[in-house]
Amino acid sequence: MRNWSILFALAAIASVAAFLYAPFSADWWLPNPPDQTHHVISAFGREIDNLFLIILFITGAVFIGTQVVLVYSSYKFVDEMDEHGKPKRAATYSHGNNRLEVIWTIIPGAILVFLAVYQVGTWASIKFRSAAPRVAPLAEITARQFQWVIRYPGPDGRLNSPDDLVVVNDFHFVKNKQTLIYLKSSDVLHSFYLPHLRIKQDAVPGLTIPVWFDSDTAGSFEIACAELCGWGHYKMRGKVTIHETETDFQRWVSDQLTEQNKSQLTMTAGAEGR
Amino acid sequence: MTRSRFVAGLILGGLVLTSSGCSDTFNAGPLEYVSAVTLTQDVPGKTNLAGKQPLQDKVRAALAGLFGDSPQRIRVPEGSGLPGGGIYLASYKLEGDGANARRKRIYRPRADGTPDPSRPQAGGYAIYRRNCLHCHGVSGAGDGPTAPYLFPIPRDFRQGLFKFTSTPNGARPHRDDLRRTIKNGLHGTSMPAFHALLSADEIEQVIDYVIFLSMRGETELMLIEEAGTADENDPDALEEEVVKELADGVFNKWKTAQEQVMNPSIARTPATRESILRGRDLFLGRTKEKLECAGCHGMLAQGDGASFVSKEVFDSIVFGGNPSERAARLSALDEKTRTLWTQKLDVWGNPLRPANLNRGDYKGGRRPIDIYWRIAKGINGAQMPAHDSTINERQIWDLVNFVLALPYEPELLTEAGNEPQRAKLADTATAR
Numbered sequence: 001m002r003n004w005s006i007l008f009a010l011a012a013i014a015s016v017a018a019f020l021y022a023p024f025s026a027d028w029w030l031p032n033p034p035d036q037t038h039h040v041i042s043a044f045g046r047e048i049d050n051l052f053l054i055i056l057f058i059t060g061a062v063f064i065g066t067q068v069v070l071v072y073s074s075y076k077f078v079d080e081m082d083e084h085g086k087p088k089r090a091a092t093y094s095h096g097n098n099r100l101e102v103i104w105t106i107i108p109g110a111i112l113v114f115l116a117v118y119q120v121g122t123w124a125s126i127k128f129r130s131a132a133p134r135v136a137p138l139a140e141i142t143a144r145q146f147q148w149v150i151r152y153p154g155p156d157g158r159l160n161s162p163d164d165l166v167v168v169n170d171f172h173f174v175k176n177k178q179t180l181i182y183l184k185s186s187d188v189l190h191s192f193y194l195p196h197l198r199i200k201q202d203a204v205p206g207l208t209i210p211v212w213f214d215s216d217t218a219g220s221f222e223i224a225c226a227e228l229c230g231w232g233h234y235k236m237r238g239k240v241t242i243h244e245t246e247t248d249f250q251r252w253v254s255d256q257l258t259e260q261n262k263s264q265l266t267m268t269a270g271a272e273g274r
Numbered sequence: 275m276t277r278s279r280f281v282a283g284l285i286l287g288g289l290v291l292t293s294s295g296c297s298d299t300f301n302a303g304p305l306e307y308v309s310a311v312t313l314t315q316d317v318p319g320k321t322n323l324a325g326k327q328p329l330q331d332k333v334r335a336a337l338a339g340l341f342g343d344s345p346q347r348i349r350v351p352e353g354s355g356l357p358g359g360g361i362y363l364a365s366y367k368l369e370g371d372g373a374n375a376r377r378k379r380i381y382r383p384r385a386d387g388t389p390d391p392s393r394p395q396a397g398g399y400a401i402y403r404r405n406c407l408h409c410h411g412v413s414g415a416g417d418g419p420t421a422p423y424l425f426p427i428p429r430d431f432r433q434g435l436f437k438f439t440s441t442p443n444g445a446r447p448h449r450d451d452l453r454r455t456i457k458n459g460l461h462g463t464s465m466p467a468f469h470a471l472l473s474a475d476e477i478e479q480v481i482d483y484v485i486f487l488s489m490r491g492e493t494e495l496m497l498i499e500e501a502g503t504a505d506e507n508d509p510d511a512l513e514e515e516v517v518k519e520l521a522d523g524v525f526n527k528w529k530t531a532q533e534q535v536m537n538p539s540i541a542r543t544p545a546t547r548e549s550i551l552r553g554r555d556l557f558l559g560r561t562k563e564k565l566e567c568a569g570c571h572g573m574l575a576q577g578d579g580a581s582f583v584s585k586e587v588f589d590s591i592v593f594g595g596n597p598s599e600r601a602a603r604l605s606a607l608d609e610k611t612r613t614l615w616t617q618k619l620d621v622w623g624n625p626l627r628p629a630n631l632n633r634g635d636y637k638g639g640r641r642p643i644d645i646y647w648r649i650a651k652g653i654n655g656a657q658m659p660a661h662d663s664t665i666n667e668r669q670i671w672d673l674v675n676f677v678l679a680l681p682y683e684p685e686l687l688t689e690a691g692n693e694p695q696r697a698k699l700a701d702t703a704t705a706r
């Protein structure tokens with residue numbers, strides 16, 4: 001049955017083709033702004049993607065190598081019968097090859113150690129609290145089943161005071177600015193995920209976790225929950241808006257505050273309509 | 275050879291699965307409206323048509339004639355007042371009569387007004403089915419498959435009553451009220467905020483559909499009321515004229531409500547210490563108006579007032595075991611508590627708790643005007659009464675200021691006898 005080796009070869013070729021095609025398609029590649037397939041908008045994103053690509057290259061090379069050996073040997077050493085229905089070639093028995101075993105254990109081991117050491121700097125700059133930027137938190141984000149409640153300090157500049165701005169599933173910040181938020185959960189585990197910024201952090205009930213990031217591009221992106229948190233998990237999708245300038249952001253905040261402080265209808269009712 | 279057939283089957287199966295499961299145009303099988311309980315069952319104290327088959331049939335026929343017989347064959351009665359005559363309710367229009375009616379696809383218009391075949395309209399029903407049906411149910415009865423797992427349970431739209439409105443007590447909501455609920459959700463309940471999940475246009479379409487279900491449901495109740503007064507064998511019961519009149523009555527309630535939004539004639543009083551303390555005294559019933567807020571919400575506003583059953587009893591009934599055995603848990607209560615329990619249900623017959631005002635979560639929104647509406651005109655169907663006849667607008671604003679300050683200054687009630695000390699307040703605010 002030589003056909004099997006052909007099937008294996010096709011599967012391997014299709015996989016490699018998928019990887020080779022991916023960078024040329026915005027849908028297949030990593031989440032980046034529409035029309036800028038290869039532009040990662042955050043500093044951490046660029047580091048994470050570099051790590052991702054290194055791993056992709058290493059595993060890709062190993063994959064190609066092992067697939068070539070697999071297809072070649074299943075083609076070459078296929079069991080053939082002679083006209084009497086007897087195998088043409090006698091099976092050989094061996095106890096393995098110690099040297100080979102050591103080699104193919106040490107090489108992947110070394111790669112793993114290399115990756116483990118190589119990524120430490122990135123991990124530390126994204127997760128270690130000591131690396132958090134020394135700026136005032138922009139907002140406090142509390143996950144609950146099933147939404148993100150986002151609280152910005154109001155005019156008094158302090159969080160958790162009566163003038164706070166509270167919005168749901170609508171997160172705004174400013175481009176080219178280190179942004180710090182505090183992440184909380186009011187019920188179960190959730191995970192705050194900003195795919196375009198490659199930021200993912202679990203929200204743990206009882207903990208206040210600082211999360212920081214930046215972006216070099218303004219635009220509209222999304223938040224997702226990356227921890228299955230209950231039946232409505234999929235509903236925890238939110239909007240992220242990155243403003244061009246601080247002034248734009250402040251204008252948004254003050255518009256929202258005006259709405260939040262509304263005590264009379266100014267226009268005749270119904271003006272919001274279709 | 276069986277093996278290669280197996281492989282081929284596997285590949286084919288995979289193809290079929292991937293190509294069928296992902297399509298957005300996938301349409302569920304036939305869906306049916308559930309009918310009101312009083313149509314077929316004997317409900318003590320309510321007009322019902324139990325056992326009166328001919329009248330039941332008449333109600334069903336009248337309802338199908340007005341609104342279509344299933345969500346996949348929607349009709350919109352004339353005079354409904356829905357935008358575009360109901361054109362945004364579905365992805366199709368029914369053309370023709372009765373069983374011969376055909377569905378005709380609706381396309382969104384190009385800039386010049388002609389239909390654009392590349393942009394089919396989703397319609398309120400499709401958006402509702404995807405986003406709301408699993409909670410609010412096919413008929414808007416609040417009985418979707420997710421509903422039994424939620425507290426509070428989703429709204430039943432069929433009485434035309436909505437809680438968080440800007441219109442007078444008991445009136446239909448304004449369209450803006452529904453839009454606010456759908457965009458922002460109801461905080462502290464499982465009703466989600468949809469403004470990040472749906473486009474503005476989709477939200478308008480789904481509002482239309484909610485109103486449609488509500489009108490349909492209320493018309494059904496009116497038809498049952500009307501048929502309840504008729505003789506079972508009267509061939510003239512529920513004539514076309516009568517049906518039309520009843521439906522118009524329902525539509526008119528929606529139309530008039532659009533003109534009745536309550537707009538405070540004076541702006542909010544600045545939230546000064548004096549105003550907040552005046553609000554507190556009103557809340558505690560210390561003024562001559564003797565307001566009952568604390569009787570329901572509790573002396574510490576924790577939602578544990580004396581006029582409702584205690585929190586322990588409430589929790590043991592609602593959360594203390596299998597929801598389907600709630601009746602058994604209820605019957606184990608003593609007579610007095612049970613009576614109180616029955617009196618303190620909401621109009622939909624669901625258990626209800628006064629809000630804990632220390633949490634700073636407001637279902638109907640945190641804007642001063644939202645809280646104003648809650649206090650001035652009450653919360654429809656939820657026991658909380660209108661206060662605009664007992665106190666003036668200034669007093670309502672004092673209450674609003676008190677309510678909005680309380681979550682940050684629980685001392686307002688814990689030390690209700692004495693003037694809270696400012697220094698201490700500042701301390702706790704920074705510590706938090």
Ligand SMILES: [Cu+2]
Nearest residue numbers: 190225229236
């Ligand atoms: Cu979640």
